[in-house]
Amino acid sequence: MKIGFIGAGNMGRAIANGLVAKGVCQANALLCISASGKGSAIMAEQTGASIASSKLELIEQSDIVVLAFKPQHLETISEEEATAASGKLVVSVLAGRSLASMKDVFPDAANLVRVMPNTPSQIGKGVSTFCFEKVPSDEQKETVEELLASLGTAYEVVEEQLHVATVINGCGPAFYFRIAQLISEAADKRGLDKDLALRLAAETGIGSLELLLASKRDPKDLIDEVVSPNGVTHALLTSLDRQGLPAIIEQSTEDAANRSIELSQNKK
Ligand SMILES: NC(=O)c1ccc[n+]([C@@H]2O[C@H](COP(=O)([O-])OP(=O)(O)OC[C@H]3O[C@@H](n4cnc5c(N)ncnc54)[C@H](OP(=O)(O)O)[C@@H]3O)[C@@H](O)[C@H]2O)c1
Incomplete structure (x- = not known):
């Protein structure tokens, strides 16, 4: 299963490092891209992830797409890129971006997951809260729980609770x-x-x-x-x-x- 990271800053790298450290996936299952190439170069060096030549290529080659850029960049995803995500799981760590706004950008994703992680994830002691856009299949639930377990602990909440949960975790x-x-x-x-x-x-x-x-x-x-x-x-x-x-x-x-x-x- 390939996991592609759009955005490879502190949070993207914390997740990618956790995935490799906990053996959830091999380095060759990770792909990344960042704006200037700075973050992706660091992620590639730290984890062995490959750097994609474009967001489109990254999405096409990934089974799970992790959005780890700044919240205001969600709308920079083009229609072609969104179409490439059809039938895939899209996981967002973008603070304050609702499932509805993700759905506007990725209408045909298999499912959308909104996650609020925290920085102790860098040492595997993170606490994440998350919610799905649609009732997840067993496989989707398992995949997301495994992904987040690489950061620490994770708790599912309903989206309305995410504002208060955000303050806490x-x-x-x-x-x-x-x-x-x-x-x-x-x-x-x-x-x-x-x-x-x-x-x-x-x-x-x-x-x-x-x-x-x-x-x-x-x-x-x-x-x-x-x-x-x-x-x-x-x-x-x-x-x-x-x-x-x-x-x-x-x-x-x-x-x-x-x-x-x-x-x-x-x-x-
Ligand atoms: N830090 C936290 O405590 C925390 C907690 C919860 C949620 N979050 C969320 O996590 C997300 C990332 O935060 P961060 O702290 O990791 O930020 P960050 O360190 O500034 O990293 C942002 C990354 O996004 C890349 N980027 C910027 N514009 C892009 C674009 N249009 N397309 C693709 N990549 C782009 C940057 O590229 P370059 O590396 O090339 O500059 C960088 O790799 C944010 O949405 C934030 O809300 C953060």
Whole structure:
């Protein structure tokens, strides 16, 4: 089964690298193309993928077409290219581009899949959310799940849920990176070496969240295990709440989900 990537930047390469690293496909099953040839050259070097001479050639030779260019380039697909995708599976990672807008461009694809991946996919620890345009055949479902498993874990959602899911798993890495950055800066100001503080913050984050998943317990119970009355954690959480952390998370989730809706309506 040949997989062709239109766009070979960070996300396209993360998927292609994952596919090869996890042995889902051999290098000779991968094809790619990019705008300037820069991304495709890197993908070819990293994975052994072949570089197609045109998008048309890539689509004709692929069983699965992965769209991994910028969202605004969806409409650069020509009618001839779209026709070449007839009967094929088209997988898009384009943020904010709805299944309906994909259907406008690829009316005769066998099925369309909209995926929201995230950047930890680069190390096989990604989380993706996805939805199909049509109820998938068993084979299509298996193929997509195998493709996304090469990035980490993947969860099917209905398209309307993808806006909120995008905030959690698509934007989520930036949220955690920002928290780690702020913690390390606050620690640095108080005399703890910044690199050590960043490591402490990151490892504590990983350990805590792994405990949350492994224990299957409610976060509130796990918080109770850390807090003692009038202790340090109590001071930290009380200060966070007093300064409005719950309202900040609530409003920022709303703002980001609304932005995802706007983008899917083609608002700049
Ligand atoms: N990064 C994330 O965290 C993330 C998360 C979820 C979804 N996404 C989605 O993933 C997609 C790719 O993002 P990215 O971070 O990988 O971007 P990126 O690193 O900028 O890569 C974009 C790629 O698209 C190529 N390209 C641009 N115009 C093209 C065209 N008209 N035809 C074919 N290829 C074209 C570029 O070519 P050159 O290499 O030759 O310049 C490059 O290889 C976006 O749609 C984004 O919404 C990204």
